[in-house]
Amino acid sequence: MKLTLHVWRQNSPTDAGRFESYTAADISEDMSFLEMLDQVNEQLIADGIEPIQFEHDCREGICGSCGVMIDGRAHGPQRGTATCQLHMRQYSDGDEITIEPWRAAGFPVIKDLVVDRSAFDRIIESGGYVSVPTGAAPDANLIPVPKETADRAMDAATCIGCGACVAACPNGAAQLFTAAKVSQLNMLPQGRPEKLERVANMVDTMEQFFGSCTNVRECEASCPKEISIDFIAMMNRDYLRSRFSSNGA
Amino acid sequence: MASNMSTVTLGSELDGQVPSGDIESLWDQHQFDMKLVNPANKRKFEIIMIGTGLAGASAAATLGELGYHVTVFTFHDSPRRAHSISAQGGINAAKNYQNDGDSVFRLFYDTVKGGDYRSREANVYRLAQASLSIIDQAVAQGVPFAREYGGLLDNRSFGGAQVSRTFYARGQTGQQLLLGAYQAMARQVDAGTVTLHNRVEMLDLVVVDGRAVGVVVRDLLTGEITSHSAHAVVLATGGYSNAFYLSTNAMKCNATAIWRAYRKGAYLANPCFTQIHPTAIPASEDFQSKLTLMSESLRNDGRIWVPEEPHDDRSPRDIDDSERDYFLERRYPAFGNLVPRDVASRNAKERVDSGHGVGRKHNGVYLDFADAIDRLGTDAITEKYGNLFEMYERITGENPYAVPMRIYPAPHYTMGGLWVDYHLMSNLPGLFVIGEANFSDHGANRLGASALMQGLADGYFVLPYTIGNYLSPLLGQAPVDTGHDAFKQAEKTVRERIDQLLSIGGTRTVDWFHRELGKILWDYCGMGRNREGLEKALSEIPALRAEFEADVRVLGDDASLNESLEKAGRVEDFFELAELMCIDALDRDESCGAHFREEHQTAEGEALRNDEDYSYVAAWEHNDAGGPPTLHKEPLEFEYVALSQRSYK
Numbered sequence: 068m069k070l071t072l073h074v075w076r077q078n079s080p081t082d083a084g085r086f087e088s089y090t091a092a093d094i095s096e097d098m099s100f101l102e103m104l105d106q107v108n109e110q111l112i113a114d115g116i117e118p119i120q121f122e123h124d125c126r127e128g129i130c131g132s133c134g135v136m137i138d139g140r141a142h143g144p145q146r147g148t149a150t151c152q153l154h155m156r157q158y159s160d161g162d163e164i165t166i167e168p169w170r171a172a173g174f175p176v177i178k179d180l181v182v183d184r185s186a187f188d189r190i191i192e193s194g195g196y197v198s199v200p201t202g203a204a205p206d207a208n209l210i211p212v213p214k215e216t217a218d219r220a221m222d223a224a225t226c227i228g229c230g231a232c233v234a235a236c237p238n239g240a241a242q243l244f245t246a247a248k249v250s251q252l253n254m255l256p257q258g259r260p261e262k263l264e265r266v267a268n269m270v271d272t273m274e275q276f277f278g279s280c281t282n283v284r285e286c287e288a289s290c291p292k293e294i295s296i297d298f299i300a301m302m303n304r305d306y307l308r309s310r311f312s313s314n315g316a
Numbered sequence: 317m318a319s320n321m322s323t324v325t326l327g328s329e330l331d332g333q334v335p336s337g338d339i340e341s342l343w344d345q346h347q348f349d350m351k352l353v354n355p356a357n358k359r360k361f362e363i364i365m366i367g368t369g370l371a372g373a374s375a376a377a378t379l380g381e382l383g384y385h386v387t388v389f390t391f392h393d394s395p396r397r398a399h400s401i402s403a404q405g406g407i408n409a410a411k412n413y414q415n416d417g418d419s420v421f422r423l424f425y426d427t428v429k430g431g432d433y434r435s436r437e438a439n440v441y442r443l444a445q446a447s448l449s450i451i452d453q454a455v456a457q458g459v460p461f462a463r464e465y466g467g468l469l470d471n472r473s474f475g476g477a478q479v480s481r482t483f484y485a486r487g488q489t490g491q492q493l494l495l496g497a498y499q500a501m502a503r504q505v506d507a508g509t510v511t512l513h514n515r516v517e518m519l520d521l522v523v524v525d526g527r528a529v530g531v532v533v534r535d536l537l538t539g540e541i542t543s544h545s546a547h548a549v550v551l552a553t554g555g556y557s558n559a560f561y562l563s564t565n566a567m568k569c570n571a572t573a574i575w576r577a578y579r580k581g582a583y584l585a586n587p588c589f590t591q592i593h594p595t596a597i598p599a600s601e602d603f604q605s606k607l608t609l610m611s612e613s614l615r616n617d618g619r620i621w622v623p624e625e626p627h628d629d630r631s632p633r634d635i636d637d638s639e640r641d642y643f644l645e646r647r648y649p650a651f652g653n654l655v656p657r658d659v660a661s662r663n664a665k666e667r668v669d670s671g672h673g674v675g676r677k678h679n680g681v682y683l684d685f686a687d688a689i690d691r692l693g694t695d696a697i698t699e700k701y702g703n704l705f706e707m708y709e710r711i712t713g714e715n716p717y718a719v720p721m722r723i724y725p726a727p728h729y730t731m732g733g734l735w736v737d738y739h740l741m742s743n744l745p746g747l748f749v750i751g752e753a754n755f756s757d758h759g760a761n762r763l764g765a766s767a768l769m770q771g772l773a774d775g776y777f778v779l780p781y782t783i784g785n786y787l788s789p790l791l792g793q794a795p796v797d798t799g800h801d802a803f804k805q806a807e808k809t810v811r812e813r814i815d816q817l818l819s820i821g822g823t824r825t826v827d828w829f830h831r832e833l834g835k836i837l838w839d840y841c842g843m844g845r846n847r848e849g850l851e852k853a854l855s856e857i858p859a860l861r862a863e864f865e866a867d868v869r870v871l872g873d874d875a876s877l878n879e880s881l882e883k884a885g886r887v888e889d890f891f892e893l894a895e896l897m898c899i900d901a902l903d904r905d906e907s908c909g910a911h912f913r914e915e916h917q918t919a920e921g922e923a924l925r926n927d928e929d930y931s932y933v934a935a936w937e938h939n940d941a942g943g944p945p946t947l948h949k950e951p952l953e954f955e956y957v958a959l960s961q962r963s964y965k
Binding site: 095 | 360374377378381382392393394395396397399401403411413449450452453454455456457458460461462463464465466467468469484485491492495498499500502503505506512520566567568603604605606608609621704707710711713722777782817825827828869871872876877878879880
């Protein structure tokens, strides 16, 4: 098939940026979206135009590197699917596709479709861990964890840190990302001792970079791992507790 | 012993520095014997860590906890992107929670045998011991492993093993373990013991008086080239399967760090030991950018078959059971679909080569879940493999609940890597290599669910001890100043190389060359190798490389993010590494594990080892003068696992 792409090009963080239109010819339906971009880039290079910079790595939907706004939707039209797992069989000959970087104040554009997501690292550094030095752990089966709890923690832990939740949110909020990690650790017996301090620190760090949640739920709808906003409720509950607890942070 | 290639010169014999003693108490005793650095002195030591996968992140976290100052570099935008994250199936540990006869010795035995007797026994035993602590550590970190209804940890069996010793977190075990290590490291970033540099790539190792003293790195956003010195440098930079172009590795995985270290004098061991994983989705067309793995755990419940009649293009559901060839079950009744990876891969290739391939391009075999769904129900299969089935359907457009998956082998893991001794230190003092980047524990073939185990064993439980033994005598010495000539020279070389790549202005893209290189390697140094093919590759690779150097086109500049430029340097290094892989494969005139020399096979088509002549590690030394590399051999002795022909029948 033959498609027309409108791609955001921006040379540097300070550059104003603009849309450029390119033709994507001979696109097979078996291609992934990123393979389609690879092919366009090969053509651009042949034409002497600098290729489009986009973030990608595992191309299996797990590393969280990729992610662009496709026709205004984070990761594109297919539910529960990261950009690298979106395949061109979702499109038809003659389609026009608009491709932009994540749009959020917390994610400044670096170049073209690449943004800076290092604020996510700052949130994790402020408490997204269990303080257990290497070698200090008891036997793994010492503390039974109900299967239901372990499964629920895993549902939260599947977050790939791609940032789609922030990009999709009209407020540029990072509640879903933060809540997924807070909930995973706070739910498990291993994470409980630090639970109030963790949630207080992570939420405070989050608020330095990102907007506020107003329950729009775009985050959940755009999450490639379909992480539930129930975890945001859990985080808010723990956060309130931390504010009213005498031994909280 | 001599080399069987006339162009190869033989160097001195290598010593793995394995302490003497009984294998069961060796590591415990050695931990006591090694020198310590007292807690107050640890902060006086600088350590550079390259890479933040399982090995790098776990090591950085642990070294930081101990009090060392660690400077970490990753070329990713976040340490959490490292390719360990893609590991699906699980991690082995000899916990024997299933009471099915597992033990440290059995895990050790299985790993040595699975590696076809080309690994160092003492390292493997230590690995099996460390496996126990890894699970404890990960659970304490909040890694949500799968559990039974009673709340205890669940296990499954995995290729190459007859016990259930694999711990898993759905099909995302690597992700969960990596995030555990990443979070432990993040805690140390917060504590100030670890300094993290994202989007910075190591482009050279600096060696002064034979010791590794630092690195030269490039900031991928600004192009700035800087030097960093330390008391020790640790490479945790993963494997080099991307030399094949199409592999299951992530797009950015590369060999540049280990290759630059090799060029600075570190020996590269067994580069031809590359693992071809049996269960990836077959390639569709030329535009394919990578191959996607389907976890090996699928072989627990899926049955592998091809139509008995060659070129049978009927739909798989129309082919009656009696017209199917379940070739692994037929040939290996004891292990069936769970034979080790190399055996499963070669058998699939043989079936496809003999005309039984399935799919539009006849380039796969079926992995069929119909029986498992009948036996266990759809829900149970979804519970175990749901995310893999979804991924398969997204990529192929086919529903694996209704029609069998199509799979085919793909380059996946490299057992070869920089040579290290028992302390995980290379022949260059001060240069440590951990995880997939070293050659150490898997011999000629890695068993499933053992990569995560090795990366974390090295990072959490081995390196933090052995590095202290190296650092202790250096107390009071400052790291070499980055104004030293060796740093300036390395910076200059890096700068010149980048300028050179940008100035060629040829007609073909980096990817084009990479794809062509991959075809040569896959055809001649892939699942089957022979003298004629390897010699052909050794004439084609330099020719292609010369073309690359004259005709590659890298657009853009050096002062902002430029992926083509990054990739051009990596591909250039792949060219040189590919040659060494072929030299090693040619020189090792035997079959063992994943290295299948077609000239050497049993009557049944199994790999035929030659223990008399090849029971050694082949460690290659770069020749600065540009001539062929020098071969150093580390003899391997097997005291605890008797050498035998592997049999999975």
